[in-house]
Every structure is written in C-alpha cells, then in structure tokens.
Amino acid sequence: MKKLIIPIASIITVVLISSFVANSSKNELVYVDVNKLIEGYKRTKVEREAFSKKTEVLKANVDSLVTDWQSELKAYEKERASMTKKEKELKQELLGNKQQQINNYQQAVQKQVQEEDQKMTQTLINDINDYVQEYGKQHGYPMIFGAGGNGNIMYAEEASDLTDEILEELNHQYAGK
Template sequence: MSLIILCIYMFFLQKDEIAYVDSSKIIAEFKGAEEAKKAFEQKTKSWKLNIDSLTTEVQNSIKKYEKDLATMPVKEQQLSKQLLDSKQKQLLDYQNAIRQKAQQEDGKLSQNVVAQINAYLVKYGKSHQYKLILIANQSGTIAYAREGLDITKDVIEGLNNDYTNGR
C-alpha cells in the first residue's frame, strides 16, 4: 500500500524541480533594466551635445580660417593652421574617449542588471525549491519544454516587486 502512495506522490503530486526563464523577456520587462537604459541614454545625450558643440566650434574655426586666409601673413597662416589642426585632433581624441567611456558605462550597467537578475533567480529558486532554473535565450538553447515549466512571468513580477520595494 505504501508503495502505491509513494508512486502516486512521485507521479502526480511532486513539483517540477526544473524550470526555465526567457532572458530576453526578463531584460525587456525588468524595471531595473529599463531605468538603467534610460540613465545610459541620458548620459549619451549629454555626451552627444558636448561633441556637437565642439564640432560646431571646430567647423566655425575652419570657416573663419578659410575666410581670413587670403589676408593673413604667412606666419599667421601657419600658426592658425597649427591651432586648427590641434583643435581637430582634440575633437577626435574627445570623441574616441567618449566612445570608450560609453562602452564601459554600458558594460557596467549591463553587468549590474544581470547581477540583480541572477541574485533574484537564486532567491526564487531556493524559495520555490527548484533544483535547476535554465535560461532560454534567442539562440534557442531550449528546444522544447513542457507547458508549465516557463516561470518567466512569475520571475519578472517578483523581480520588479523586489526592485520597486528595494529602492
């Protein structure tokens, strides 16, 4: 009799201990990721404005140089050309530095978001007694999963609740 009860428990009542989440949905719907993206976009907007104003300044200097070139003495032409070349180099250096800074900032924000998600998945997995939570991504790492194993919606809701309450 106890063998029958054990079989019934094992077959019908035992909880699935493996589940998966869709990483692209989590990233798309996690409020922390949305806010990190908005903060990054704000920074890049500011950097772009600085680059645009410096570019305009260099372009105006070029126009002034070209306009005044015919009336300048040779020595002044050479000095103005050197100054102009220096401004152009500074602009290129600044653009490259901002590009690198943007890449680093984006990487740092992405790592922070992924760390928050991973920490929540560990907490969620332990509290729901999962042995394993897999991550499905656009590469198709999970070819098939029985209906009910996708816990993405629950994870997103809990992650967003934790994020909103943890601020």
C-alpha cells in the same frame, strides 16, 4: 579506442544528468526567458533612461566642440586671403591640433559610453541572476535554465516557463526598494 571515448563520455553524461534529475527534491525542469526578464524588469527601463540622458550630455559636449571648430575653420577660410604665409601655417597647425584633440575626446567618450553600458547591463544581469537563484531555492527547484535564443534551450513546454512569475515578483521586489 579513441573512437569509443566520445560515445562513452556521452553515455556517462546522460546517465549523470538523468540520475541528478531523478534524485532531485523537485523533479521539474523549468526555465526562464532571460531576454524577456531583462526587457520586462522595471529597473532596466530606469537604468536605460538615466544612461540615455548621460550619453546625450556627452554627445552634446562633443557636438559643441565640433561646431566651435567648424566656426573657426570658416573664419580662417574667410581671412586666409589677407594672412601672411606664416599666419596661415600657424592657423592651420592650430586647427589641425584642435581637430585631433576633438577626435581624441570623441573616442574617449565613446569608450566611456561602452564601458558604462556594459557595467549597467552586467548590474541588471547580476540582479536578475541573484533573484532567480533565491527564487529557485525558495521554491525547491533543483535547476532553472536560462533561455536566451542562443541555443541553450531549443524547445520547452510553456508550462515549464517561469519567466512571467519571476518577472512579476522581481519587479515587486524592485518597487519595494
């Protein structure tokens, strides 16, 4: 009995999908290349440039702190011979604390950059998804598949690809904002 469940479920799924497609107002299976939409979307370039500038500033801040610390370390190494044991211990402790603070700051910056990158990417994807949904409604498509190279769509005729058309209109809409 258990051996029959998977084939029966598969048959039911195929029948349901077939009947959905047969009963649709527009019986066309179409898709868009999600990666191509993201890369070709003009807002992606604008957002990435702004993100890049922001990360460069954060990286410069970290680099500046590291450079200052390295200068202090070199100065300590030069003066170490003339310091008392107590002064050496104190300076080593201060340098160690500063290094730990820089490491903590660097990790916080990396986390912030990752979070902002994810947020930016999700915003772009949401823009595209909203537009594709509206496009599908306006043009009477019952379903628009998204191909992304991850196995969703293994093959489709080029005539079913709406990517360029949607990308052109998406960029036109963005330019109008």
